[in-house]
Amino acid sequence: MKIRYLSIAISFCLLSSGCSFVVETSKRIWGSSTKALEKAQVDGITKDIQCSFDQCYEAILSLDRKHFDGRTIEAGFFDVFIKDPVNAHIVVMGIEGNVKTTKVGIFFSRHSQGVLTINVSSLSSSAKRKVAEVVFKELKFRFKEI
Secondary structure (H helix, E strand, O other): OHHHHHHHHHHHHHHHOOHHHHHHHHHHHHOOOOHHHHHHHHHOEEEEEEOOHHHHHHHHHOOEOOOEOOEOOOOOOEEEEEEEOOOOEEEEEOOOOOOOOOOEEEEEEEEEOOEEEEEEEEOOHHHHHHHHHHHHHHHHHHOEEO
């Protein structure tokens, strides 16, 4: 009887606290939480690029090692771990010279009409710098930097 009441009490607490706690906890366990990368944006490398969201997003995805139908392309620079156009970010890993699981976040925000602010952030300064160099070089080649 006590177990039943305890189960009901725990269920009530979990349900009343909302889903975000459960979702974020499961993301941390799985390894796909972006909270640390979001906080690291303060120290991120940021540039304003004149392009649409879709154009910039696709340009960055083209740098993925597995860009075409899952075939590995040697020219790729990183592995895309998370693609989330709804929340306007990409998380990449597998940066050469770093631990394979080091995450780097690429965040998009609208600066003004037709101009996006791109922020590259990571807890690893070397991984952040390497990804920023590759990403901004590609974007500068395709679009106008503001």
